[in-house]
Amino acid sequence: MPVNLSAPNPADLHPVPGVKLGITMAGVRKANRRDLSVILLDEGSAVAGVFTKNRYCAAPVQICREHLQDSSDIRALVINTGNANAGTGEDGMVRARATCVALARLLQLSPRQVLPFSTGVIMETLPVDRIEAGLPAAIADAKADNWAVAAEGIMTTDTLPKAYSKQITLGGQTVTITGISKGAGMIKPNMATMLGYVATDAKVAPALLQSLVTDAANASFNRITIDGDTSTNDSFVLIATRQAQHAEITDLTSADGQALRAALIEVSQKLAQAIVRDGEGATKFISVTIEGGRTEAECALAAYAIAHSPLVKTAFFASDPNLGRILAAVGYAGIDDLDQNLIEMHLDDVHVVTKGGRNPAYREEDGQRVMKQSEITIRVNLGRGQATTTVWTCDLSHDYVSINADYRS
Template sequence: MPVDLKPPVAEDLHPIAGLRIGVTEAGVRKAQRKDLTVFLLEEGASVAGVFTQNRFCAAPVQVCREHLASGHPVRAMVVNTGNANAGTGADGLVRARATCIALARLLEVSPEQVLPFSTGVIMEPLPNDRIAAALPAALADAQPAHWARAAEGIMTTDTVPKASSVRTTIGGVPVHATGISKGAGMIRPNMATMLGFLATDACIAPELLQPLVRELADASFNRITIDGDTSTNDSFVLVATHKAGNASITSLDSPEGQALKAALMQVAQTLAQAIVRDGEGATKFITVRVEGGRTEAECRQVAYAIAHSPLVKTAFYASDPNLGRILAAVGYAGIDDLDQGTIDLFLDDVHVAVNGGRNPAYREEDGQRVMKQSEITVRVALGRGSAVQTVWTCDFSHDYVTINADYRS
């Protein structure tokens, strides 16, 4: 069961003017499940994206990068679940491009104006013939309000669809932001086995979208980890349709730029945290906050060491306050000149360690009380400076092994 995560309510998700979504069943891997989604963008929309840093990246990732670099305005995105089209060599590229060609023909645009995305099983040929055959049904289904259907249509081992939406005012004009994501395992920053699609109707200078999507990713999807594995297919895309009617934002540092960024960040972080809450077999949502570092980089380094540790994660699953495991992770995080005598450790309001040793006032029953909660904050104070960073993770349960052992069956 996901940790304090409920399915989205379709009526709460704001349609984005200039964007329609269609979802259908293509039988990519399993019959009678929504597994093909198309996003249709009106002329004039702007798109930017960030992708996995895994060098063994999937064919659709390679094609997306090529099409975005071509400079052609994006008019459509096509997403299939059930098959990742990764580890498929030159044939995988041919099949990803064939999908783009098939959709482009139906829309009467060029193939470079279509971005493909895939998620699912690796090293199996993409059944692009089934996808092409189902595209007309997806187009016929396209509606502005189909965000909740799309959230369901991109799921793999997710147990709950993930979507979020906000409305704000910029320059006196209503502006909307809505997004969906998928991901539950093979999750590690840079980015995660995730797909994320975030759209806004705000008017914003197109050249601002790429730095904006990078900043959003770095503070959301690049701050989550479930199992430390970096996927082959990670993609996070930001779309601006420019339909809201606000005066065009020309600087992210302006009050209008900051307001838009805050709205988009709220959606992105909600989606990222939803992935952790729905982590494969997760029973607890854990915030790891490292403060007092000399740099943000070393704070992240320590936070990830804690969040990736199987020993730490299994202790949280068992509600076992074996908290020396956290201190050990801090110690092997790779900070060569770390002084253990300045380190404090907290579990929520419980002060566990002070100056590198057990707090004389700490009682194990207090630690266990916190560890039994479904949401827990681990706070480490390094005592080296003023930098702070936060990472979100979950525990490891028996179900994580079961899910991943059975995934291909």
């Protein structure tokens, strides 16, 4: 069961002027499930994205990078689930391009104006004929208020759709930001299998979009981990239709630029945290905050060491206050000159470690009380400086093994 996560209320997801979403059942892998989506953009929209750092990346990732580099006029996205089109060689590239051609022909666009996305099983041939056959129905279904259904249509092992929406005021005008994401396993930073799509009608200079999407990813999708596996298909896309009536944002350090950046990060963090809450087999949502580092980078080393540790994660699943595992993870994180005698550690309000050793006032029953909660914060102070960072993870349960052992069946 997801950890304190419920399906989004469609009424809470504000339409973004200039964006329509259509979803259909194409039978990509299984019959009778929504598995093919299109996102259609009005002319004048700007698009930017960040993608997996896995060198063995999927065909659609490679083509998205090409098209974003070559075209400043992206008008459509096509997303299929059930098949990742990764590990498919040149044939996978041909099939991904054929998907772009098919959608472009139906919309009277250039194939370079289409971005393809796939998620699902690796090393299986993309059934491009089924996708092409389903595209007319997906286009016919395209509506501005289809965000909740689209969130459902991109799911794989997710148990719940993930979506979030927010409205802010810029220059006296209402601006909308709405997004969807999917992911429940194979989640690790660099990008953390996940897909994310966020759209806004903010009138922001297209040249600023790559900076915005990178900042949003670094504060959200690159701060989550479930199992330490970096997917072949991770993609996070930011769309700005630029239809809001405020003055164009040309400087992200301006008041409107900062407000837009903060709102985009908030939406992205909600979507990223929803992925952790719906982690495969997760029963607990864990925030790992590292304080007192010399740099944010070394704080991240310690945070990810804790969040990736199977020993730490299984202890939290069992509510077993075997908290020396956390200290061990900090020790092997890669901070070469770490002074263990300066380390302080808290589990929520419980002070577990002081000056590198067990706090004399710490009682194991207090640690166990916290570990039985569904939401937990681990806080470690390195005693080295002022830097801090937070990552989000979940526990590792029996169900994680079962879900991944049965995934292809």
